[in-house]
Amino acid sequence: MSKNEKMYDSPDSASSVGWIKAKVARLADEKNPFRLQSGRELFPVDVEYECYGKLSRKRDNVVLIGHALSGDAHAAGWDKNADASGRLWRKRKPGWWDSVIGPGKALDTNKYFIICSNYLGSCYGTTGPSSVNPATGQEYGISFPVVTVSDWTRLQKLLLDQLGIERIYAVIGGSLGGQQALEWALAYPDMVDNCVVLAAAARLSTQGVAFNAVGRYSIMNDPNFAAGDYYHASARPHNGLAAARMLAHITYLSDEGMIDKFGRRLQDKEKPDFGFGVEFAVESYLDYQGRSFVERFDANSYLYITRAMDYYDAAEQWGEGDLVKACGRTRARMLLVSFSSDWLYSPADTRKLALAFCRCNRPVSLVEVPSSFGHDAFLVEAETVGRLLKSFLAAGK
């Protein structure tokens, strides 16, 4: 997805955090179950996380990173356990935000102690629908409780407690990770000094909720979905999940970006075949995105994480529907970054969030980055985002 896909730091490069081994923390058990926003209780809860850099003596250099829908804890460096964990695609490239995290990079690991954890409900080491329910000895499937952004934040708080961390220098995230960052500033105002929300807003748009609904419909109506109980079946709901991903990819690009990248070019042919196979280059791209995604993501997790994305609404969560009231709770310096051609979390929606911070006299900076990369820009425009992060954090309180 990155413009710089060919320019990876090798594990032994001076600007790479090198080989990384993810850790797992048990944050809830039978005696101390985790109480979810829905009211349900869950145990055990294991959370996979990675750390880069060193925690300072004063424990005042913590940067917490939130990942996007299909992301994971592996934000930087090279995965030492790729073989053992079965996440073989990780052997091919470094963590998803390696362009920004490392020695001397925007999120400088010589300076900051960076933590990224995988969300509850995901499929990358944290407890989720593909985990075994101790009560039944079977995978949860869709008997797993619905999770929310608030649940994730409270769980990350438990992780920090376990690590003996009481203060967050900065919480940063893009897309769904941006909602996560915002929720941190709202839920634990006295813990967060600086907060960066990239390509996100106070809530997902109606259109975004609609796209997620179609994606879930495709998954849940794939006959291999089998009411979520497919872990031991000979086939998984790959077609439904691929359709959901193809659709989502359209929302990650912009119309102008798609024209630049594909236009109406035919794929490997001069004249149309007059058929229903891959004719246009954009079809080939979507086809590839769908097919590769099913190799690395669990359909049930896709349901849970999109639902969390739907539900999140900062105004409802903290201001009884009043966004200004909600924002008034925060104490962090805020940086909001939107991207001109992003239509999943549009600049207009980010602007509304910035305005709410202004109205309650909270310190907020808003940057609208011109880009044709749509929602993906928060990852693709790594250089610009890196510069913004660096200067914002350097001036931090």
Added chain:
Amino acid sequence: MSKNEKMYDSPDSASSVGWIKAKVARLADEKNPFRLQSGRELFPVDVEYECYGKLSRKRDNVVLIGHALSGDAHAAGWDKNADASGRLWRKRKPGWWDSVIGPGKALDTNKYFIICSNYLGSCYGTTGPSSVNPATGQEYGISFPVVTVSDWTRLQKLLLDQLGIERIYAVIGGSLGGQQALEWALAYPDMVDNCVVLAAAARLSTQGVAFNAVGRYSIMNDPNFAAGDYYHASARPHNGLAAARMLAHITYLSDEGMIDKFGRRLQDKEKPDFGFGVEFAVESYLDYQGRSFVERFDANSYLYITRAMDYYDAAEQWGEGDLVKACGRTRARMLLVSFSSDWLYSPADTRKLALAFCRCNRPVSLVEVPSSFGHDAFLVEAETVGRLLKSFLAAGK
């Protein structure tokens, strides 16, 4: 879909064309097969069409209407054959453009002789994948040849030949029907006096091609699709077709329209259920659209008609890629109408088409109608569209 859904003219109202019986014309047979743009030949070809008003003695009052993706020949009045044809949903409301067509209406049947025909490949009386292939005695399914907008135009020309019509006072269409109208002005410049293109452009955007691809993927990967051979099976690919329709409906509305109509309102509940059923009002809407569509549309036809939509490119068709060169062929007065919040056929794309007409000194008017109804606006904003049609045609040559 119409704002005026409750305000139908009854069949005996003075402004209704009343009860209508569709006709079917055989336009190709074994001796005279229809040669398609793809090079394949097809016979027999039957086309269902409806007429409203009276053909003048001079045969100079013909208005040809193009329908949209899921439309049909039944543009106005009430279907006399709804029971016999099995198209029972037509009993509930009049033709899809009844708000505009009728005695005294914008397309005044006291004045004009209006013809609307169903496209080749559709499922409403014209030959398509659900028709029986005489060579096999079985329904074509996806052995039906791929069809194009150009094929439709040449077929409509055969229909007019059969009706003894040599001149078209106006050809008018919205969305895919707009591409149809444009193709008429290009393919038969000396036959068309006036041409109105609503909510359309010289070609579909890359994003539009991408959405169509995902819709077809959903249909073709529904196990009940059975390679298109499902007509005698116990189940049809309803889930795939519903997913395609739900997705398409998002592209027919605008983001702002969705906020106005649904916002983030929950459906019949005060608090979320924390589940994967219908939570938000917008999910309920999509669910209904999907479920009702499968009762009235054939999944194979959806493949063919979206493919025709993908392929159409006026510049490629008539100008070797040069849109100005293509437009230079036309002789008709052109009216192009776009809708401010339409993002399937955006005002910017319609503007490009208008500019091409300007550059070759062809008479063109461009109107951008402010509307929050997105692509649907071409039907919903019936009053505005009606006024535009009326004045444009009154001043016609």
